Amino acid sequence: MIRNRREKRVRYRSKREIVVCIDIGTTFSAVSMSILECGQPPRNSNIQEITRWPGQNVPSIKVPSIVWYNAEEVAKAFGSDDEDCLILEKIENEHWTPVVWWKLLIRPGHLQFLPALQEAIPGLPEHLDIKVEDVFRHYLAYIRSQIERHIIDSNANGREIWEDAKSHMTIVLTTPNGWEGITQHRMRQAAMDADLTKDGAKIKFVTEAEASILYLAQTGKIDGWLHRNNYIAMCDCGGGTIDITAYKVSASSSPGKLRLEEICYPRCCIAGSVFVNRMAEVWIRDRLKNTMFDDEVSIKRLLVSFEKSSKPSFDGEKPYVNLALGAYMTERAKDIHNGNLRISKKEMVTFFEPCRQAIIQGLEEIISIPDKPVKRIVFGGGFANSKYLFSEVRKWAETKGVEIARPDDPLEKSVTNGGIHWYLNSTIVGRMAKFHYGIEGDANFNPADPDMRGRETLVDMAGEKKVPYVFFVIVKKDTTISVDKEASAWFYRAFTDDCDKTVSLVLWAYRWGVPPKFMKKPGATKLDDGFLRICTVKGDLSKFYDASPYHESLNPDGKMFKYLQYEACLMLGDTEVRARLKWRSETSKKPIYCEASIGYD
Template structure:
C-alpha cells in the first residue's frame, strides 16, 4: 500500500468522486485537513437502502412522471410497489442511460439498438444531470449525518468542492464536454472557467489502477515494476489498461505502457444475450409475455451465482402454480442448460482474453499480471474462465478481495490525491489536415495534382495532407509538449483576428497516414456484425485569438503587391486526462503564449440508436 503525504493546502477542502455506472453507481470522498493525511471514504447509506449495512452502490435508475419530473432514483426506484405506481401513473424509466453518452466511433449500431431509449423530451445530458444532482444530495446527507459538526463542515466547503467524474477508457473530449455540461446543469459547479477548474476527469481504467495500488497490486508489480493489466469489468463496458511502476523515479509513479481499450461487453450484455435466447426459446409458450420479468429475475439471481456449465440452472420467476413442462417451467422456475447460460458469458470472456493478449503484444513493457476489478468481476464464472485461459500463457490473474464493485469511485479519489500515473499512451494518431509545398517529382503529389493551388504569396501548394502530431501507441509524459508551426497569409489585415485549428484522429492501421483520401474507411467487429467507420474523425476545434499578434507586410513572389503573413505555433499536451492547448508566437526573440478555447465536435456518425 502506498504511503500518502499530509495535505498541505491552506484551508479545509472536500473532494467528491461520482462513479456513474451503467447499472450501479457509487460515491467516494475525502476531507482534506491541513497537516493531516487524507483518507478515502465511501458513502454507504442511501435513501431506501438504509436497512442494508455498508451498501456502497445504488442502481443507476431514474423514474420520471408524464411532466418530466423526477419521481424516484436509485434504490428508491426498486422499492416494493414502485412498478405498480409507475404503471398506474404512467412514469417512464431511464436506465443504462450512460451508454447514450458513448463515443459513437466504433460502438456500432448493434450497441445502440440494445440500449433502452431515453425518456421522451429528455436528452442524455438532462438525465445525467438529474442523476448527478441526486448523488450530490446523497453525499451531502451522508456527510452531514456521519461527520462531527457535519452541517457546519458542509456549509464551510459546499461552494468550493472539487469533483472527480470517471468515465470509460473509450470516451474522449466530446463525452467529457457533455459530462461537464451535465455537472453544471446539476448545479455541482458554476458554468464558468473557475467552476470548470473544480471538475476533473479520470478514465475508469486509471481509477481502477489507483484503487489496486492501495488494495493489493501483485508484489511483483509493486516491487519489481512488472507490467500489469487492469481489467475493469463493469455493467456496460470492459475497460482494459496496462501499467508498470517506474522503479527509477524517486516518488512512486506508474507509466501507462499500452494504448487503453474499451469494449461493450459488460454484464448487461450477458443479460442481452439471455434475453435473445429466451425470446426464441419461449416464443410458443404462454409465459413469453413474462419475458421481461424472467430476464430481470435471471439478472438478479442466476447470472450472479452461475458457476458450473455442466449443471442445470434455474430462474425462479413465478409461483408454484406456474407450469409449462414443454418449456422446462415447473413450480414457477425455468430450467436452463448450464451450457446455454455459459454461452451468454462467452463474448465477454473472449473479449477480455483477447484484449489482455493484445495489450501484452503491444505494450512497451513486458506484462506479467492481470487484475480484475469492477462489479462484473464478482462473477466467479467470468473470473475462473479468464484465469483458466490466461494462466497457461504465463499470466498471473488475481481479483482483489475487498469490494471490487467500488474500485472506480475509491480509485477516482486516489487519482485526485495521489496522482500516480505520469505517462500515458495515445490511443489513436492525432494530426491536422493542411497544405504543403507541391513537389512535382513526388509520385503521391502527382496523383493528387487536382488538389494544387497557388497561395497568396505566390507559391504552389497541395492541400489535404495529413500532418501527424502524435502517432498512435506513443508514450507521452504529462509535461511533454507537441508543437506544430503554422502560418496564415492574406492580403487583408482584418483576416487575422482569430483562427480555427482542427485536431483530427486517424483510427486506421497505417503507421504513417499522409493524405485525407488514404485509408478512409475501417471496420469494427462488435456484437453481431461489422460496422463501417470513418478512419479520419474530427476530435475538436481549437479557437485562437490572433488579434494581438504582430503582423508584417511582405512583398509577393510575383513582385506585384504585398500580403500579410502570421507565423505561430499550436502547443498541445496529450499526456493529461484532458487535452490542453495553447498558441505560441515570438515577439522579437521572446516567446509568448495565450490560452485557447477547445470545442469538441459532437459525434456525427450514423449509428445513433
C-alpha cells in the same frame, strides 16, 4: 510538470475543498468523496462513500443507474426509489417510464462492438422527447442532492463544510477507456447543467481501469507485483464495457512513489455483464410465453433474481440453476420443474460466451506485445464477481503462464475511491497513443510536388498560394506520451491590422497504419477513411501580432501585413487535451505564450 502542479495544488490549498468522484455505470453508480482541510496534507483514510441511498432497504455503496419519467417527461424517481412501496405504487399507477443503460448511448462511434450484442442495447423510449444528455443531467442532479445530504448528515460540522465548499467542488468523472473528446465534453456540460459546479475546469476525467488499479495499489493487495520494471495489466469488467490497460512499473510501490507508464493503447469493448442479462431475458421470455408467468411483473422479478443470485453464483459445474416462480407447478416442455424455471448449464454458458470471448481476446492482445511481457493481470469490476467468468479467465491464464488476481476488497468502491487517489496523487507518468494525432493545416503550394497537383488552393493575406487539408502529425501511434511534455507543430500565417487574430486549429486522430500527407484525395468532398475529429484549439494571436514587425512589402491589396510563425503546443498525455500557443521573436530568446481553449463540435 503536470504532476508537480497537482501535488502542490492539493497539499498547499488555501481553502477547504471537497473532491467528489462519480462513477456512472451502465447498471449501477457509486460516489466517493474526500474533504480536504486547509493546510493539512490529504489522507487516504479520509475518503467517504455514499452508502445510504433513498429507498434502499439495505445500505449499499452502489445505486441503480435508472431514471423514471412521468407522462410529462419529468424525471420523478431515481436509483433505488422503487424499493419504497409508496413510490413503486406511483410508478405502477401513473405508468412512469424507466430509462436504463443510457450511459452506453453516449459512447464514441468507433468503439469495438461484438456483433452478437449489437442489437441488445435499448435506445431511449420513443414516446419520450428527451436526449441522453437530459438523462445524464437529471441523474447527476440527483447525485448532487445525495452528496449534499451525505456531507451534512455524516460529518459533525457537515452543514458548515457544505456551505463553505459547495461552490468550488472538484468533480472527477470516470469513463471507460477511449471515451475522450466529445464524450467528455457532453458529460462535462451535463455536470455543469446539474449544478455540480459552474466551472468546467473543476471537472476532471479518469478511466475506470486506471482508477481501479490505483485503488488496489493503495490497499497493498498487489504490492508483490508492483516492483520496478514489472509489467502488469488491469482488466476492469463492468456492466457495459470491458476495459483493459497494461502498465510498466517505472518506480517502486513505496508510499507515494509508485509510478506507472502505459505500454500499449487501452482496450475497450462493449461486452459487459448487461449482455449476459439481456441474453438471459430473451431465453426467459421465450420459455414463459403463453404461461401464467407471461407478464412483466413476473419476468422483472425473475430478472432481478438472475442478476443478484444466479449470474454471480453460477460456477459452470452444477448441471442447472433454478429461478423460483412463486407457484408450485411442473411443465417440462417449458423447463419448469417443481415451481422453478430451470436454466441448464449449457444455456448459462451460452449467455456468458460472447463476453467471455471478448475478454480473452483482449487479454491475448495485451500479453502478446513484443518485448513487453505482461505476466500479471488484475481482474476487477462488478462482472469479476462472477464465479464462472473468473474461473474461465483463470483457466486461460494458466495455459499462458500468466498470473491472475482478483483482490477481495469491495469492487463497488474501487473505481470511485481510485478516482480520488488519482486526483490526490499523480501515479501515471505516461500514456500510449492509440492513434496518430495531428493538426489540420495549409502548406505552401509547390507545382513540382505531384501530390499537390489537382488539389484546391487558397490565397492567404500575403498573396501566397496554399494547399489545405494537410495532416501535420504531432504524435505517432503506439508511442508513449509523457504527461509532463508537450507535443507541438509550427504554423506560418500572414495577418493584416484589420483582420481577426483568432486562429482555430483542428486536432485529428488517424486510426490506421501510416497516415497520409493529405486528409482527402484531389477533388474529393469527404475526408479519407480513418480520420476522427478530436477537438478544435482556439487562441488569440493579438499579443504575438503586436510584438512582431511588419513585412517589408505590401500584400496584393496594398496593405501592410505581418507573418506570424507560431507553435501549437498540446498536452496529450493526460486524460484530457490541453493546449497553448507559443511565439518567439527574432531578437528575444524568451517565448511568449497565450492560452488556447478546447472546443468540441
